[in-house]
Amino acid sequence: MTTVSNMNYELSEEMQSLVYWSSIYSPADQHIDSIRAAYDAMCLHYTLPRDGTVDVEDKIVPHDMHPVNVRLYSPLGQAPAQGWSCVVYIHGGGWMVGNLDSHEFITRYLCRDLNVAVLSVDYRLAPEHHFPAAYEDCEVVYEWLKQHGADWNINTDQIVLVGDSAGGNLAAALAIQLQHTANQACGLALIYPSLSGCFENESCQQHAQAPLLSVEDMHYYLKAYAPNTQDWQDLRLSPMLAQDLSDMPPSFIAVAEYDPLSDDGRIFAERLQQANISTEFYLGKGLLHGSLRLVRDCPVVQDLYQHMLSSIKQMLK
Template identity: 60%
Template structure:
């Protein structure tokens, strides 16, 4: 097993995550190799599909741009009269890796455990597509879903926007953009999101060399997506810099204890609270960035997942 930084006391499960991450690491920095290694690591944590939920791939179009989406819907229960509540999910991967397959380990369970629809968005990746391509795809996916929800028997008034890591950034940025439009989402859910571009919060120093994600990694991914640093104050990229949080949805934020981006989520929760927005912050003790993959195997991640389920349930049942 790979050597773990002795500054971090990790559970056996979390240590195994670090080990498997090293096993599936790319041999070089070639982009195709990095994506292939990431995809292989994701499949390691993805169980084979069973027949308990319906999974379909679709394409939506925006300005001649085709965006792939994957729809998860329950089979065992009948949809509510108003249609399925829906989690619209933006996957993590530093804006560079990931796709429709990378987070099936999580999304299939969200669908089953909550008896709701889940829609994952295959937004454009960097460096082929720079900022704001990913944000534009995600924002369009939401507005498209609001307008066409009945096509998939989804309740347009009961959509939760969610994401992890870079996907959490996209989720936050979309909800910030939706303020005062009358089209705000029912809720916002983020897991260890990167929400700023300044890298000046204490966690970036304290956990600069944390396993699985370092401060240098954060800067690398940001520059791959937004090489022009004159854009780094744009709220579509750095939603934490917003001054106005007055029309944000009810929010659940989970952060990992040992993570350079941990303070991003904490500061976002503070700003929501100051604006009078209902919010819940959950700090997963002993957890690393990317630890959500252990939701079936690791007690501290199981607790995070259960808190996330409870938060989503409360959001979708509020009138």
């Protein structure tokens, strides 16, 4: 699995720093435990200590077969009479790495900056758990939240799905499945999402050896999560293949310029717009895959973040 690449990219100081620290935290070997330990250490590097600006509580969403661990971030103070609006955050990590701690660099701040509850989902990971385990856990959490969210002071009519990378895949897949039901989310926000098992579009060719995520990496992650390639045609894994997007929620999609996945987000945004879904597309100029963790340090990522905040606020009106 590739970690960094010395291609001829003109990277900003912030992107060079991201590549450097990703190399510092590279795994000792290719065992999944080593990969996860390195990823966790890298995430911790970008996560500030909690400062008491939001309430944080770990909870469990019940399920007969597979209860799901979640983390609930709530604004300080009295909840509105209808409960807090809520962002369901689904973390990235190639369906293989990441947990409730890995994306606290963003989840805490979404709670504070939007003044909404944020529910982070600790879905089952590959290779121990293959497709559709991760998807099913996200679906269980969402459906439980729609039915029982009031128990946690959450307004069940005001839920936005948000995810980055593989988490963007899961969020988009869930929104696809929620079409033409009474339970559709009121918004969808995706950051450099992986949306199909096809790696032949222009961005995959142009950025096949991009730093931090190569096409080889993408194959590695996808095969670990979905070893049966027939599953790559399933809309729960490849939401890009959906023919009907007529009942998708208002959407925000951001991509990184130097990322083999950038066409996934761009094409999906175009298709949503063609289906008359209110959709904002943001191209992060000069950004690499994974750059969201520089939200406090990189002006372009901060700009992306502010656009996402603005879009989510519109979704929750």
